[in-house]
Structures are given as C-alpha cells and as structure tokens.
Amino acid sequence: MTQEHTVDTTAITTGNGTDSGTGTxxxxxxxxxxxxxxxxxxxxxxxxxxxxxxxxxxxxxxxxxxxxxxxxxxxxxxxxxxxxxxxxxxxxxxxxxxxxxxxxxxxxxxxxxxxxxxxxxxxxxxxxxxxxxxxxxxxxxxxxxxxxxxxAPPYTTLDVRAADGVGTLRLNRPDRHNAVDRMLGAEFARAVDAVAADPAVRAVVLTGGDRVFCVGGDVELFTGCAPEELPRVLREVTDLFHPTVERLSTMDAPVVAAVHGAAAGMGLALVCAADVVVAAEDAVFTTAYGGIGLTADGGLSWTLPRLVGLRRAQELFLTGRRLTAAEALEWGLVTRVVPAAEVDTVAREYATAIADGPTQAFGAVRRLLRRSSESDLHTHLAEEQRSVVEAGRSHDLVEGTRALAERRRPRFTGS
Structure with missing residues (x-):
C-alpha cells in the first residue's frame, strides 16, 4: 500500500474578506x-x-x-x-x-x-x-x-501524560483490542506531534495496557463500507498513520514499547518503530495482513527486514506466522522479555534512564541508525561528521566533558 501526502481540504479555507491590497x-x-x-x-x-x-x-x-x-x-x-x-x-x-x-x-x-x-x-x-x-x-x-x-479536541482513545521527562502514550480501546480506527489514528497523530514538540519530554513509553498492545487496523473500517469505498478508506487511514510513524521514528526522544498480548499489523509496525521493546512472556507478534488480503503499512515492510533479516521477514509476511516473545527475542525483534507483571516497571526504568541522557544526541543517533542500511560508508561517514559537529554546539557536550574531567555523573538537560 502506497502513501500519498495531500493537503486536508478542510484545513484552511478562504473567506470573503475585503480587498485592500495592491492588486499586484x-x-x-x-x-x-x-x-x-x-x-x-x-x-x-x-x-x-x-x-x-x-x-x-x-x-x-x-x-x-x-x-x-x-x-x-x-x-x-x-x-x-x-x-x-x-x-x-x-x-x-x-x-x-x-x-x-x-x-x-x-x-x-x-x-x-x-x-x-x-x-x-x-x-x-x-x-x-x-x-x-x-x-x-x-x-x-x-x-x-x-x-x-x-x-483542540480531547483524547478519547488514548491516555497521554508526561512526568519527569518521560511521556506515556497508552492506546485505550480495550473493547476493540486497541484496533486502529480513524479516531485513534487521528488522536495518536496529535499525541505524537505533541510529545515530539515538547522539549520536556526526553523519552516516550508506548503501551496498550496490560492485556493487549495493538491488533492493527480495525476490521470494522472495512466491513462497514461498500467494496468500492475500500481504497478511499485505506488511503485515509494511512494518510493519518504514516506521517505519525515517521515522526515517531525520527523525533529526538527515543521510544520504549511495553508489549502485552498481541502486536499485529499496525501494532507490529509501532513495535518496529520503537528503540527499545520490553515484551511480556505471553506476548505474540504477527504481520496479519495476508489473512485479510492486504499488504504492509506503517513502514513494516521497511523496518521488519532491517530488524530480523529479509528471509525471516518474508516468512512472517507470507505465512502469517505468530512469533512468541522468546522467538521475537531470538530474532532480534524485541530487546527484553520479562514476566507480565514486570513489563511496565522495566519499560519505565529504560525510559527514565534514557530521559536522563543527551536527548539531542540520542535523536541524531536514532536517525543515523535508521539510515545506516541504505547509504554507502562514504556517505554515512559524511552524515556522521555533520551530526557530530552539530552535537558540538550542544550544552550537553560541555556538561558531559566537564563531568568526565570532574569524575562525576553528567547532568544532561537535553539541550
């Protein structure tokens, strides 16, 4: 499924104001x-x-x-x-x-x-x-x-909060297993935009609660419309979701995913957009698209082979195989597997430690790592040089080098 960026036709509309301009x-x-x-x-x-x-x-x-x-x-x-x-x-x-x-x-x-x-x-x-x-x-x-x-509209499908440098985005459609519909897609976009723009948020925890992470797109989007309307509906959903995944993947604040239960389709795409993934022992991971006749979205056909390799990604997409948490750890899809009761605590520990770090430098490293597999060494060395020179302008570098000389822990501010 391809994405086309368009201007929302209801975003800004001209009025009937008076013309006192120059006519040029x-x-x-x-x-x-x-x-x-x-x-x-x-x-x-x-x-x-x-x-x-x-x-x-x-x-x-x-x-x-x-x-x-x-x-x-x-x-x-x-x-x-x-x-x-x-x-x-x-x-x-x-x-x-x-x-x-x-x-x-x-x-x-x-x-x-x-x-x-x-x-x-x-x-x-x-x-x-x-x-x-x-x-x-x-x-x-x-x-x-x-x-x-x-x-601005209130959130109805998300719980959003921020404290001590950590933003938390909790998908909150438990009756639909956190399936993504238009509302959740739009609210998730707004929440990601907000945390990305907030300098006080220096790490993000992404969770679906303690039962399920996200089962992907809501099938009621497809069953509730005429067949000829499906292309339009799919375009609308991806128009919301795709820029959000890109923002989530490239903002300065690293993302820690806390996964209980199923992460499927779009849910798996969100897992792959995270930097650290803490999974419960009962978590399962699957692409799910083939089961309803769809192709990948949310960048999953780009991120998944980079994490698990092309052959394994092909198996997941073509067979619909469900990976257990242990298999996902072995394949490199998740960072750590813990008992279900410990997932939120461990994810919070990761996020708190990351939030104490040099946020701008972390953001640059996130983007370098994402680009590393698509550029040659010469090009990537040039990107690293630009990045490290930019980091040289940060207050955190001054603090980090001073702390090293004084043999103490640095007190980074993310600036």
Whole structure:
C-alpha cells in the first residue's frame, strides 16, 4: 500500500474578506494559495510554492505543528496537514497589505472548531508572505495559540501524560483490542506531534495496557463500507498513520514499547518503530495482513527486514506466522522479555534512564541508525561528521566533558 501526502481540504479555507491590497501579481499568487488550500489543489500548490519554501507556524500551536517547516512538501504534510488533522478551520483574510520591504501582510481570522468533539475556534492571525519570481518562498504565521489549544479536541482513545521527562502514550480501546480506527489514528497523530514538540519530554513509553498492545487496523473500517469505498478508506487511514510513524521514528526522544498480548499489523509496525521493546512472556507478534488480503503499512515492510533479516521477514509476511516473545527475542525483534507483571516497571526504568541522557544526541543517533542500511560508508561517514559537529554546539557536550574531567555523573538537560 502506497502513501500519498495531500493537503486536508478542510484545513484552511478562504473567506470573503475585503480587498485592500495592491492588486499586484504577488497578491494574486497569495490569493491562489488560500484557494488551493481550500480546494486541496495539489497541482496549484506545486505551481505556486517554491520547492525550498519555508513555512513558520506560531510556537505553541497544538499538535506540535509550530515552528519551521523547510520545503514545500514538509509544509504541506506537517504544517497545513497537521492543522487539518486536528481542526476543521478556515482562514478568513480581511486585508492584504504591501510592506515596505516588498513582502505582503495578510491579516484576518481563523474560524472553525476542533475535530471530534473539539471546541469552537476563533483566532486572529497575520501571515507575512514573501513572493519571489511569481512563487511563494516564505510564510510566517502569528496567531493566538491559546485559543487553538482551547479548541483542540480531547483524547478519547488514548491516555497521554508526561512526568519527569518521560511521556506515556497508552492506546485505550480495550473493547476493540486497541484496533486502529480513524479516531485513534487521528488522536495518536496529535499525541505524537505533541510529545515530539515538547522539549520536556526526553523519552516516550508506548503501551496498550496490560492485556493487549495493538491488533492493527480495525476490521470494522472495512466491513462497514461498500467494496468500492475500500481504497478511499485505506488511503485515509494511512494518510493519518504514516506521517505519525515517521515522526515517531525520527523525533529526538527515543521510544520504549511495553508489549502485552498481541502486536499485529499496525501494532507490529509501532513495535518496529520503537528503540527499545520490553515484551511480556505471553506476548505474540504477527504481520496479519495476508489473512485479510492486504499488504504492509506503517513502514513494516521497511523496518521488519532491517530488524530480523529479509528471509525471516518474508516468512512472517507470507505465512502469517505468530512469533512468541522468546522467538521475537531470538530474532532480534524485541530487546527484553520479562514476566507480565514486570513489563511496565522495566519499560519505565529504560525510559527514565534514557530521559536522563543527551536527548539531542540520542535523536541524531536514532536517525543515523535508521539510515545506516541504505547509504554507502562514504556517505554515512559524511552524515556522521555533520551530526557530530552539530552535537558540538550542544550544552550537553560541555556538561558531559566537564563531568568526565570532574569524575562525576553528567547532568544532561537535553539541550
């Protein structure tokens, strides 16, 4: 199953604001942007966004979308797409004014509401937009992020908490064995965005509770719709789930999975996205896709062979074999197997120790390890050099070297 990133058609919509702008070609390009976002018009976005477009969303925006998004695709996927996953809102520009430096100032209001039970949203905004050579090269957003946070929908399928540097994401659909439906997919995306953007979260525990981890996609998604609707449903689910798996795999905070019971399909993909996996003795692992006629998703066809090898991955996908916890340990799929009563404690111990470490360095190592099997040695050495030079700018390196010289334990801050 392939993934296509699209702009959510209900994410941002133009209003009927008054036109007090200059009527220049640049203003026309800006108006085309709002119309294209409203229509989900990928072709127009490709035409008007410079490939090196930079979008800067206000710090503190819910769902972790605040900050800089470099590249048109990153802004579509993580910026505007992130807003659309959590809000049904429209941008109603009231004015477009030319600034002295040639940029355009767009001012107006966002109006809408948080999705899935969220509150009503009304928040003023300004966008400072740069147009160069007929294409948008930069957009900077200012808005009242407190109003966005107040409108964000509550979690209904997750328990999310953070304490002492450790964020905990607990899948909470016990009646459906934590099967992933649209709601859980959207809420999980928001939760991962939030912990990834929170500098106070320096490790994450991912769990499904003490009975089952996650059995994969909810079959009611498929049985509850007409056959001709299945491709659309599958695209919607993966549009939510795939960017989340990527964010989970590449954020700075390492992930510890605590696995009870079954981890199947999407659940197994989440296990493979983690850095440390603590499994109960009664845990089982299976791909499960072949049993209902599907292919892999959640990056599982990419991560699984890198963990267990191609031949073993082929066996798991083609036969539907269920691995016991002991077999998963032998194959390198999990880090440690413990009695069920000890899983949460051991996972917390791992996460607490990791949270005390140099978080930015850990994040860089996570990304280097993920890329290691797809680059040659020369390329990877260059990546390591860039990474270690960047680490040289961190406060944690200063603290680590000072602690070594003073023969004490370092007190890392993750910065």
């Amino acid at each position: 070609d640049a203003e026309a390009v800006v108006r085309r942007l709002y119309t294209a976002l409203a229509d989900g018009d990928r072709d127009t976005l490709d035409a008007i966004l410079d490939p090196d477009f930079v979008g800067v969303l206000a710090a503190g925006m819910p769902g972790g979308v605040g900050g800089e998004h470099r590249g048109a695709e990153a802004m579509r996927r993580d910026g505007w797409g992130g807003i659309g996953r959590h809000f049904a809102a429209r941008a109603e520009p009231d004015r477009i004014d030319a600034l002295a430096d040639g940029r355009l100032l767009v001012s107006g209001h966002y109006r809408g509401r948080g999705r899935r039970g969220g509150a009503e949203l009304e928040a003023a905004f300004t966008h400072v937009v740069t147009v160069t050579g007929g294409r948008l090269t930069r957009l900077e957003q200012l808005t009242d992020t407190a109003r966005w946070a107040a409108a």
